[in-house]
Amino acid sequence: MTTLKPVMGVDELEAFMAREFPQMRMGADTTRIEAVGPGTARLRLGFTERNLRxxxxxxxPAMMALADYAMYAAVLAHIGPVALAVTTNLSINFLRKPEAADIIGEARLLKLGRALAVGEIVMWQEGPGEAAPVAHAVSTYSIPPK
Incomplete structure (x- = not known):
């Protein structure tokens, strides 16, 4: 879906999240939207002891939250500030043990319709094993009618 063009940038998304979804920042301010592009959004889950098992x-659960937040950011970046877009499905595969370090999650929209958005999220860590993802998720979002 590289023909998609974002209608919201990183600063607009971060401001929207701070205003409409402040609970994402309660207790720990660790997840940041790093970039949006055609059909994509990239987020970083900053390392903190709170996310260790x-x-x-x-x-x-920390990686699942990153996947869901990345998909939400990708959807909103392309449809605009629609707070009531909600997850209807999230399936995740944990592929290898992540180190105690930041995790990057990139959501890519596979379908963006009027009522549903479907995408995948690949999560990895920077460094020597960067080419091997730590997790892969597939998610569907319901977009409310206008």
């Missing part, structure tokens, strides 16, 4: 690895 026993064994010193980033927890599954």
């Amino acid at each position: 026993p064994g010193g690895t980033i927890s599954g």
